[in-house]
Amino acid sequence: MSGLSRFLSVLRCFTEAKANWTVPELAEAIVVPASTVYRTVRELVAQGFLEPSTEAHYRLGSAFIEFDRMIRLTDPLVKVGSPLLRDLVAEVRHPCVAVLARLYGDRVICAADERYDGAELPTSYERGRPMPLTRGATSKTILSQLPGRRLKRLLADADADAPAKLSGELAAIRKRGHCITRGEVDKGLVGIAVPVSNAELAISASLSLVVSDATLDERLERRLVLLLVSAADLLSQALRRLA
């Protein structure tokens, strides 16, 4: 282990299931001598990525909150997209969650979200949560925009026969301009997504709405697609202005 990965192997231990670690616990988990982990943890604490918690335990530190703010302030997709999600959800006037997502390594991450006021949809999509690459309208719509070589490499790593399974569907998304999937990510929920891209800023993302399958009729579906397309258009324009 070396360089950054030495630190990440520690940071990645901090999960929702176990958010508090002692040094000996960390040492055992990542199979590294305690004296080394003490040194690593000391550096992480010094930089604010970890902080002391209950005696001898550590938790994630506020540096992440600081850098997250910097992203909210400077990332074009987040900065331009967040207010737009608010408007979109208001126009929808129906329980839903709006999501702006982008590629994140070999997964997709939600970079901004907005819930319709009071909507209690049990959706997996929430800001900062990595999601599967090949399931759901949000992810597939992102994949549909990737250049061939990049897509191929990505899918090869994910799943040997993914390219074959997906290529038809991705072509359909490119043709139709949107993607609708039912229950692929969360049972009983429908995802409707449209592409958002800006080559200059190296952004290929998707804008999507998640609604309950039960409350979605054809008429509403058509309306949501139209709203999404128009919102994505505004977003793309705003991004072009930034570039």
Next chain:
Amino acid sequence: MSGLSRFLSVLRCFTEAKANWTVPELAEAIVVPASTVYRTVRELVAQGFLEPSTEAHYRLGSAFIEFDRMIRLTDPLVKVGSPLLRDLVAEVRHPCVAVLARLYGDRVICAADERYDGAELPTSYERGRPMPLTRGATSKTILSQLPGRRLKRLLADADADAPAKLSGELAAIRKRGHCITRGEVDKGLVGIAVPVSNAELAISASLSLVVSDATLDERLERRLVLLLVSAADLLSQALRRLA
């Protein structure tokens, strides 16, 4: 330069003023050979802390969004405090910003905030923004809770004669249980803060309200102090339940 600081010297370049960097620019800014910075940037990109942007430029990466989510899900102060801020602001029924802040190295950082619906207060306090250690009710209230030795060391690094200037004021906060400052951070704004602490979780924080000086009369001030004290009490109880 070595270890983590090598990576941080790159990440700290990404600011609101300049959020996009090329490798040669970074190399010049931190005075390190380009070939070294290329390697450093590559590692940061691989871990998601940077991502490619406009041709040959880089911006902060989504890993920060991911870790920030983990903090929102697991940090006791943020997790318990956020819903409480919402309730507090609703009860205030007056333009204000509620802030939950904690110590962050030699500064104070806002870990959660909530604006009264539609309030346009031009306050500096916002989630993730580091603030000065010795100015404003929010910071002073945190300082007032620190053990003597820690406080001394902290103030010595900040300002040679800070201990003398502040000790009286901090004692007063400990006695009264709250702190009110006018225009110390933002002109025309008043900060009202109460301590939030839990020794078991190693939390010493403050809960505060920022309101416009012009709209604050004595009667309102008393009400806000009472609301804060009661909210802080609820928060402390909830934290004790977690510990």
Next chain:
DNA sequence: CAATAAATTATCAAAAAACGAGAATTTGAT
């Protein structure tokens, strides 16, 4: 599609830092 410029990665020997086992020290709770 070739030509060109720019960005990025690879190479490799010298220099520096990390490693890890154990000792020494600090810290925190009685």
Next chain:
DNA sequence: ATCAAATTCTCGTTTTTTGATAATTTATTG
């Protein structure tokens, strides 16, 4: 003050990082 646990320190050894340069890849433009 005492004790146990946590943390830092020490230091020879091993491993990585470093940085100048060369090689390669990538993107652009005629």
